[in-house]
Amino acid sequence: MPSNIHNKLVALGVEALADALMELASRCETGQIFIDRLLLSNDQASNYFSNAIKKLGAENYFISWRESEAFTAELEQLLGDIKSKVGNPQSGIELTCQFFEIDKAILERSDDSSGSIGAVFSSNASDLFSFYASQCPEKDWILEKVINILRNDQYNVRDALLNHAKDFLDTDHLQQLADHFSEKARNESDDYEQRVAWSYIQTLARQLNNPKLFEQARLATTDKHDTTNSYLDIAKAYLKSGKPEVALSWIEKISPDDVTTSYDKHNLLIEIHGKLGNPKEQEKAAWTLFRWYRDKENLEKLLNIVGKDKKARIIADETAIILKVQAFNASNLKFLCENGRFQEAEEYILDREDQLNGENHYFLEPIANTMEKQGFHLPAVIIYRQLLESVLERRNSKYYHHGIRYLKKLDKITNKISDWKNRTPHQDYFHKIYAEHKRKTAFWSKYR
Structure with missing residues (x-):
């Protein structure tokens, strides 16, 4: 929030702000929840958030894809409020574990195509657990909590917790955790569960810096x-x-x-x-x-x-090699431009014009822009034409604004070219493109 708005709110005074918050709470549930959490005492916080998590797990209305962003923000806010209001590490761990336990209930009633809801569990909740566990001296207790969390990870959103293990467990407890999953992997009859256990061991072996254990686990899968x-x-x-x-x-x-x-x-x-x-x-x-x-x-x-002193020689030699190979290579063209070999880059583009693919716009457009800025307008025109034709041939109006930008670039730089080197001049090219795509009225109306 801009500082000037903050200053204006402060100037309103305590009573005016209190009245405004009360009005906000009367108008929407989110406002009421905000005030309830704002006024929580430390003694009330754990019980309040435990009930909030239970409520989330018990609800059964479906979260559509369109609602998923707002719902994700709601879950993130809940975890953020827990972190700011619950000071006791053990209480914080208990609440985080309780939150993990509702993953199935949440994800089964959500369209999480974007993955944002699952990420609250794998990222935010894992971070919160690590935050509290790093402050808690009861490492045996924490070890049991981690094992319990991972015991029923049906949606693969809890295993990220192990990525933080070295932040809250000492080496001895990390090894105990690895030993636990090693035993599980050896005795597990279910192939999938066995592979999961070995994957946990790989994560822990990296943190233990134990390559022999990692080797064993990696080869097992x-x-x-x-x-x-x-x-x-x-x-x-x-x-x-x-x-x-x-x-x-x-x-x-x-x-x-x-x-x-x-x-x-x-x-x-x-x-x-x-x-x-x-x-x-x-x-x-x-x-x-x-x-x-x-x-x-x-x-x-x-x-x-x-040796740095060989840079000029290497660039010159590699440029010669690049120009001898007729097949187009995107990284080679980029190399020429990055090292100021624009004359050679022009030659490279002109000689391989038929190999350019306008679909590769993420690579080609920056090259065209660079060549244009350096005054090499003909190769820039060739690339912009490829990009334009790709848009028009795609027949999807949502990309037309890109094509219009390319065509306007062509309009702008065409008069800077005196030698077209047997390429079609812009005016003739424009008429050709228009004749081929004149029925795309949405494109031409926006262009004009």
């Missing part, structure tokens, strides 16, 4: 036909624990033909070889990563290894 991501995760766990040589051994298990995780693998190899003191292997990994995806970040990683 690994499909034999999809091992690459598991090997990468295990390598990361060993690297984090200060065992780069073991991390490397897991990376080496990944098939060199598997390109699905090439980016993550080579990033990890750069770090591993740096720890092992293998400069040649580290440089090799950095070059592979850079050649796979040329951008500022990967160039910087490479220069940190080979």
Whole structure:
């Protein structure tokens, strides 16, 4: 709220504000709830919020998608009020546990297509539990509470609580929690419940910095036909624990033909070889990563290894390589623009015009804007045309405002081009587009 409004309210005086709040409470239930919570004493707070949670769990009216945003705000406000009014950590934990227990009742009567209601449990409630549990010295009691919360997580909105475990449990209690789920995983007959237990162990193993435990849990949930991501995760766990040589051994298990995780693998190899003191292997990994995806970040990683003084030479050499490859590559075009190679970027666009796809507007529009600002108007026109045609061919009026913007860009910069290099001049192009799409009256009426 702007400070001037705050100052004006203060100037009204206590009695006027009290009257206004009473009037607000008489007009809407939300106003009454606000006042009730405002006036709560510490002794009343726990019982009041416990009843509020019970009421939420007992209600049976359906929350439609349109109502979900307001309902999410209501749940967030409830948890926020608990945090501000309930000072006793154990009372706060009890209330948060009670809130978790109504997740099924809430989610089964809600259209949570947006995921916002579920996020109140997985994010806000988890944060609130962590807030209180970090202040509570009764760690054995907290451990039991966590186990009970996770015992019946039908909607997978409670497990995020484990992400905070190291914030409120010491190492011994974290290990006890991991041991509990390890026993459950070994003895569980239900395959799904077993996988859930192993996933909990993975979360706890990361926080315990126990790569061997993580390895065991990760492999227990690994499909034999999809091992690459598991090997990468295990390598990361060993690297984090200060065992780069073991991390490397897991990376080496990944098939060199598997390109699905090439980016993550080579990033990890750069770090591993740096720890092992293998400069040649580290440089090799950095070059592979850079050649796979040329951008500022990967160039910087490479220069940190080979030396900043080689930047100009690398950019020049890579520019030559990029221009020799006829297939269009979005990251290569971006690389040329990021490094001031606009003449080469123009050549790249003109030579690969037929490969541009206007559907890729998130990438192409910034490139067009950059080329226009740098005075390279013909490649900008080529891109804007692709973007415009994509909008018109989509036949969806909600995107027309984008197409109108592109067409007006074309109108603006067309007179700045003296050499069209055998491309259709703007006036002829306009007539062609109009003839093909003249029945899209909604577009043309807005354009004019």
